[in-house]
Amino acid sequence: MNRExxxxxxxxxxxxxIIAFHQKSDRRIFLEVQxxxxxxxxxILFHDLKARFHIASGVDTPEGxxxxxxxxxxxxxxxxxxxxxxxxNKPEIESCAPLYKAMEWIEREMWELLGIQFKNHPDLRxxxxxxxxxxxxxxLRRDYLPEAANGQKINLPADEAKNE
Amino acid sequence: xSKRSIIPIGxxxxxxxxxxxxxxxxxxxxxxxxDIELGYNHRGIEKLSESKHYDQxxxxxxxICGICSTSHPIACVQAIEDAGDIEVPERxxxxxxxxxxxxxxxxxMLWLGLAGHFLGFNTVWMWxxxxxxxxxxxxxxxxxxxxxxxxxxxxxxxxxxxxxxxPTIKKMVADLKAPLTLFKKTVADDPVIQARTKGVGVLSAQxxxxxxxxxxxxxxxGVKIDVRRDHPHAAYGLVDxxxxxxxxxxxFDKAVVRxxxxxxxxxxxxxxxxxxxxxxxxxxxxxxxxxxxxxVGLYEAxxxxxxxxxxxxxxxxxxRHKVRxxxxxxxxxxxxxxxxxTVADATIILAAVDPCYCCTERMAAVDVYSGRRVFTAADxxxxxxxxxxxxxxxxxxxxxxxxxx
Numbered sequence: 168m169n170r171e172x173x174x175x176x177x178x179x180x181x182x183x184x185i186i187a188f189h190q191k192s193d194r195r196i197f198l199e200v201q202x203x204x205x206x207x208x209x210x211i212l213f214h215d216l217k218a219r220f221h222i223a224s225g226v227d228t229p230e231g232x233x234x235x236x237x238x239x240x241x242x243x244x245x246x247x248x249x250x251x252x253x254x255x256n257k258p259e260i261e262s263c264a265p266l267y268k269a270m271e272w273i274e275r276e277m278w279e280l281l282g283i284q285f286k287n288h289p290d291l292r293x294x295x296x297x298x299x300x301x302x303x304x305x306x307l308r309r310d311y312l313p314e315a316a317n318g319q320k321i322n323l324p325a326d327e328a329k330n331e
Numbered sequence: 332x333s334k335r336s337i338i339p340i341g342x343x344x345x346x347x348x349x350x351x352x353x354x355x356x357x358x359x360x361x362x363x364x365x366d367i368e369l370g371y372n373h374r375g376i377e378k379l380s381e382s383k384h385y386d387q388x389x390x391x392x393x394x395i396c397g398i399c400s401t402s403h404p405i406a407c408v409q410a411i412e413d414a415g416d417i418e419v420p421e422r423x424x425x426x427x428x429x430x431x432x433x434x435x436x437x438x439x440m441l442w443l444g445l446a447g448h449f450l451g452f453n454t455v456w457m458w459x460x461x462x463x464x465x466x467x468x469x470x471x472x473x474x475x476x477x478x479x480x481x482x483x484x485x486x487x488x489x490x491x492x493x494x495x496x497x498p499t500i501k502k503m504v505a506d507l508k509a510p511l512t513l514f515k516k517t518v519a520d521d522p523v524i525q526a527r528t529k530g531v532g533v534l535s536a537q538x539x540x541x542x543x544x545x546x547x548x549x550x551x552x553g554v555k556i557d558v559r560r561d562h563p564h565a566a567y568g569l570v571d572x573x574x575x576x577x578x579x580x581x582x583f584d585k586a587v588v589r590x591x592x593x594x595x596x597x598x599x600x601x602x603x604x605x606x607x608x609x610x611x612x613x614x615x616x617x618x619x620x621x622x623x624x625x626x627v628g629l630y631e632a633x634x635x636x637x638x639x640x641x642x643x644x645x646x647x648x649x650x651r652h653k654v655r656x657x658x659x660x661x662x663x664x665x666x667x668x669x670x671x672x673t674v675a676d677a678t679i680i681l682a683a684v685d686p687c688y689c690c691t692e693r694m695a696a697v698d699v700y701s702g703r704r705v706f707t708a709a710d711x712x713x714x715x716x717x718x719x720x721x722x723x724x725x726x727x728x729x730x731x732x733x734x735x736x
Contacts (some may be wrong), residue, residue, distance in 0.1 A: 222655035271663070
């Protein structure tokens with residue numbers, strides 16, 4: 168399967184599910200799907216198209232919280248990124264970990280760092296942060312303010328750079 | 332029902348470089364479960380990276396790991412170049428590959444030495460680390476540093492390799508072949524190493540696919556993936572080399588794959604050095620800005636694929652920088668590989684994926700019912716080394732032959 172075939176096949180199989188398609192270069196494809204379709208899209212990419220999961224990146228943007236699922240097509244030097252947008256006030260999505268074990272840890276990471284709820288995750292608990300991390304504080308959100316143990320605000324290097 | 336105990340290994344891991352916490356669930360000698368806890372080394376690098384400009388970002392990610400310290404920078408600059416459509420001069424690509432492959436050799440040697448130590452072959456450990464020093468000497472010659480080479484930047488590399496240094500570097504690299512051949516023979520011929528590693532910690536090809544495991548961990552199970560071949564970057568598409576695979580997925584095959592890979596690395600380095608004689612010009616395209624966009628950078632680190640994602644909003648800082656190290660995908664496979672083995676074997680199985688080494692030795696086994704300490708860190712390694720000693724006695728062997736001329 169070469170790169171053109173991958174792009175064509177992905178378009179054909181996913182069909183209506185794709186709400187935006189962008190071929191950035193011949194080796195990089197970005198597409199967007201509804202968050203409700205993610206389980207089916209993951210199943211198709213993993214089982215039918217035999218793609219390999221790189222990782223997922225969660226991004227906090229002004230429009231909402233984005234999850235980017237990066238997939239590798241190793242046979243043809245192509246990286247496919249599936250984008251889905253979640254409501255910032257109630258970020259919730261179906262967990263793909265029961266389908267694909269490789270997603271188990273990254274979903275735990277996105278849950279604790281960005282506050283995305285993964286429904287039906289087999290083992291949703293802290294991965295990187297300490298077990299008694301305060302609920303409702305998500306360090307990778309844009310509005311997160313780090314606090315010292317005494318409750319005082321800590322200046323991040325980013326804030327200092329802005330003030331300069 | 333037999334009594335189940337939990338052996339906590341960590342948080343400062345006696346065997347591996349990162350503080351990670353393994354809880355071995357054992358019934359008698361047999362391991363029946365594994366719980367892995369991470370996060371003792373979480374430094375918030377992704378968040379920190381958003382406050383750095385692109386040149387600083389590369390230095391920051393170089394500090395993620397002390398052993399594969401050029402893997403993250405290569406993946407990171409490639410992500411920046413991908414996002415901003417930045418060209419890289421051909422000469423810089425060869426230099427990137429040379430640095431990357433030298434690093435693979437010293438990283439694999441470090442692992443080989445440790446694996447030897449855990450099995451009770453301290454001679455292998457001493458010799459592997461002695462010859463690793465020679466690789467670091469090459470680094471010192473090229474970059475001025477023995478570790479953290481600071482060579483990568485978006486658009487090229489920071490230092491050129493001088494023409495007059497090439498013969499010296501070639502000689503130093505060629506001199507590595509003799510000790511590598513020695514290690515190859517030691518692992519292949521020694522009956523005790525085979526008895527300790529063959530059929531131990533097996534990961535099937537299907538498990539590799541299910542967990543998306545990477546690097547030598549995947550290739551030892553017969554899954555032929557290597558980002559250097561599959562997604563050519565740096566100079567890997569321009570030189571001739573082979574992807575090494577093995578079939579059994581046990582600790583032995585993981586060692587074999589790593590040893591044979593070092594020979595391929597030498598092949599790559601030699602070809603790249605030859606190319607440097609004819610490919611001349613600048614080593615840096617000196618990009619002035621990174622235009623808005625998204626980019627992905629892949630690099631095959633010694634442990635497997637490193638993945639970087641960069642989103643640029645047109646400013647001089649990344650709007651989002653995602654980093655995924657190979658151990659993130661590989662360590663979780665331990666929970667499949669370790670089940671059913673003995674505690675003595677767990678030591679080497681947990682080390683076999685080569686999870687990324689620098690921590691204090693502190694390990695304790697606690698009887699969950701009485702809370703009494705039954706094992707210490709030293710006991711755990713002793714336990715593994717003892718097994719080797721017993722095997723050695725049984726087989727009448729006397730350990731690896733290391734006849735150094």
